[in-house]
Amino acid sequence: MRVTVTVNGVARDADVEPRTLLVHLLRETLGLTGTNVGCDTTSCGACTIHLDGRSVKSCTVLAVQADGSDVTTIEGMATGGELHPMQRAFMENHGLQCGYCTPGMVMASTALIAEAEADGTTLDERAVREGLEGNLCRCTGYQNIVASVLACARGEVGNATDVQVRQGAVA
């Protein structure tokens, strides 16, 4: 089947089998391997992307279901050589170690903050923890992931005095 999905602002056409999962369309057909697969039971959240502005697990959406939709992946977050504030918050707060859950965490967290802003609610630690209940991490114990998201939600990004991002390291 022919599908058209706007991925990170660019309309992409692809021929897929009906059974092709959205995550496989992204990774295998479009080469966007930043979205990871960590389970087969819709549990771990490593494959979280934004589908029409909402965080979803792309392992549990068929590519044909996403036909005509707008998709943002981790590759679409940093723009103009600058990390997205959430990415920066993760870096400044050591919110990642092996990095495998990280794209999903960043996508889930940015959606969480956007929803809180739309609702006019303030995210506290409990709300952040509950808002990330669908994303598993095995490295960090979540401590610094929660700190990262809270820092981003509070606009406390870019304050670290010894930030050293090597030039050219950011695509």
Place this chain on the structure above:
Amino acid sequence: MIPASFDYVRASSPDEALAALAEHGDEAKLLAGGHSLLPLMKLRLASPAVLVDVGRLGDLAGVRQEGDTVVVGALTTHHDVHRSDVLRAQVPLLAHVAGQVGDPQVRHRGTIGGSLAHADPASDLPAAVLALGGTLTATSAARGSRSIAAADFFTGFLESALEPDELLTEIRVPAVPDAGWSFQKFNRRALDWAIVGVAAVHRNGASGVGLVNMGPTPLLAAGVAAAWAGGASPAEAARRVAEGTEPGADMNATVEFRTHLAEVLTRRALEEAEARPQAGPG
């Protein structure tokens, strides 16, 4: 991780969906948010030959009030049920329970109709709709629409009263803005199904209590509700919770423990419902 192959039909109207169901019969499965069906298909525990995608039938999504009834379109996502202003004001139990399902990503895709039609005894929403005394509307090409009381809807493990050619279109629940309510979900991780759950609603002597994961189907705790409505204390009413249940055993609970938990959680639910009439969703 990769489903078996299937044919895909995208319905652009309810009639198209019904026609596809009529054509393919038992071979076909309806696909809405896909968050009950696709996980089973990925593990090849389900391999339907045809998927009829009703996900684009926008008319089947949304919440509206009709007098003293609130009508929830079957394709309304858990997220939208949870955030619905109408439900938060009129049926806060349902809005609250939808926010307890799975995790945010699941709630962004999963639909109330899909959850009810899947008829999973471990799901949260069936117990809430049971407690509220809801009614489900089903439509087929051959026979038109019919109403099914929630109490008659869940017929077996992952089996409902829906015929293979029927589409669940809406869920109707009574507006109960002044009712006391509670949902007690007991699990080990926030993202998991309940080991046991209890949904309770109480207004002017009319009570409903629904149970999660206490048998092969979502269950009404009729004995508890009757005792409670009759003026029994939460603790007294909760003692009747085991009536009619057939709890299973698994890693998280023995039959004995599950029954014990049901009583504790029911007592807590009734206490909370009594303590907070007219409260908004938590």
Place this chain on the structure above:
Amino acid sequence: MSTTDVIGSRRLRREDPALLTGEGRYTDDLPIPGALHMALVRSPFAHARITAIDTTEAAAAPGVRAVYTAADLEHLWANPMPCAWPVTDDMRNPAHYPLAKDKVAYVGDAVALVLAESNAAARDAVELVDVDYDPLEAVIDLEDALSDRVVIHEDLGTNVSYRWDLELDEDAVQAAFDGAAHTVSGRFVQQRLLPMAMEPRAVAAVPAPFGGGVTLYSATQVPHILKVMAAVTTGISEADIRVVAPSVGGGFGSKLNVYAEELLALALANERKEPVRWVEERGENAQATIHGRGQIQEIDLAADADGKVTGVRVRLIGDMGAYLQLVTPGIPLLGAFLYCGVYDVPAFSFTCTSVFTTMTPTDAYRGAGRPEATYAIERAMDLLAAEVGVDPAEIRRRNYITKDKFPYTAVTGLEYDSGDHEGAAAIALDLAGYEALRSEQAERRAAGGTKHLGIGMSSYFEMCGLAPSRVLASLNYSAGGWESATVRMLPTGKVEVVSGATPHGQGHETSWSMIVAERLGVSPDDVEVLHSDTAISPHGMDTYGSRSLPVGGVAIAMACDRVIDKARQIAAHQLEAAAGDLELSGGVFRVKGSPDKEMPLAAVAFEAFTAHDLPDDLEPTLEAQVTYDPPNFSWPFGTHVCVVEVDEETGAVEVRDYVAVDDCGTQINPMIVEGQVHGGIVQGLAQALFEEAVFDADGNPQAASLAEYLVPAAPDVPSLRLGHSVTPSPTNSLGVKGVGEAGTIGAASTVINAIVDALSHLGVTEMRMPASPLHVWEAIQAARGTGGEGLVAEIATDTAGADRDAPSDTLSPQTQPGGGA
């Protein structure tokens, strides 16, 4: 920041931008044109004879290029799959090949494989391979295994793989118990755990048919070990194998191995002269990647009237699983030396019997033997406190090896380098508000109620570094404990570091650049770190056992010193000064007393490159390679305190507070250290509260997905509070000790001690892990039913991983996939 205070700074990680943007490439992300996709046919039976395999239909399926059984591949193997730790000379080790031929011995044992043009086609074809099995009885209970009622590997004649005793002074132990004023005994089950690194395993083998050789990309912690073992197993020349570990998404020991899929992909790519790739599904990961823990421990303590421990006696049964993987038999031995904990114990005995079962092989999982040992001694210390009638903190104070006794030679013969247990414990207890908590507990108990406050603590030693090599030799370990480092000044003044350690989330590039920056006086940004590719980093022993910093990091520091020594000679020659008169500061050599005579290190590097004017006996270029074999293990230590609220009605445990002081010596980057401790604690806490690889009586795994195996999520774990103490190691110039496993080692016993403490007034004295609501509730019921006598007897009948009550139905309400929708 000046370059002389780099060490100890919270420098942000250079690894992060790539990982945060999707630019980082894990093995399955690599584009490999023309690769065939491998999928494995796995046994649904725990124990069965294979009577027939029909691959006809699968071979004819669309996109399928080949289907193989064990019989088709025998010519590919020069040797069976490797076990590198034959702990005794008479250890029994069943022949183990990548595909099972006649028998399967666990659910997930591979019996055939498909190569196809897509992963979907390969997975479809797996379902078409028809295997006939003749099922045999499963063995999942360790004592049942010991009885040899069912012998799994018939040619071995028994299920016992080995018995290993730490041969010490038995008479002294007997005398301690004969003369004891108090004795306590504990029996503890270390349930099987699944490591569950978030990245499943993945492999891609890419041959160069005309250039020779095969490149094996693998999600591994050990590319160097894998290269050697792959050569031994396949007979392919070591020189023709290059192993690359791209970004690796966590390991925790589970990628410290040599797996069937790696060997199959390598051998088939080499033979077929086309690339072969495989990615593990999570369900496979739960079955075919090694499991952790799996022990039954019996520990006896003897103590004098004051509660001073005079003897420790330990008997262990280890669950090897169906086969011996890379270091399976050695895991109990890694714990053997830690059963005396952090205490001054004069007499100790340890025996271990390890058995085969029809479950997935066990092997190293974060802490690997040491969390188990710590759990046993720290639970036993709480039992002793109750027996003697003193507070758990006090019983520990009476027994700690005091600060003045280091270096301390333990009864096991090992030397502990440095420590301050009283200091670490005091910080942790103070941070937790221990005295106030005990007061609150007393008040609440007096007031009654159904929620109970519990406070638990543990003090621990970690034994890390896994060196020196000669000690490993005495334990029959087949490899060394050294690490290699090369530090290379480039002509432009930049620095290239090549490390044999292989990171998979630890931030080595950042930490190594900091060590080099501080030593050489250059900017960390000018230091490039190369690793994880045997063509770039030919020598290495990789990353496990918290060894990377105390071995690999120290090697880097030593290589820097050698670079400086050579640079000093060049600079002295150029500046016409005596080498001894030169000082290196801020990356510049200066002549003492002549501040105008100076030469930057970068200029020295350029001189070394051009070689136009070097001292007569000096070779061109400026680089040094060091292979460092440490003189001793390193001994990080600490104390954890956990505060819980236990709901008596539901058995639910809420962790109200968690405080940890982990002293790993000098910290290169405290931010990274804290991250390691956080993650480690949550993995230990997860063993205590959430995780268990449950099997039913037929050997079917009941928790083979992330929906059923309860890796906790953010809302399920507490916020952690870390205290601080630094006791440098005297055995290396950096003063470092290692930190990868510390949190895990201290955590499980701390949490369980807290839960038992919460319920002690109800008569509960023991708690089965994980302390799930069910297990907690059952413990309370049992304590009540037996008039407060406790649960020890009942628990004694349980076995690691066994749960005979669990249903075998694969689609009960609790065993469905999906997100709870």
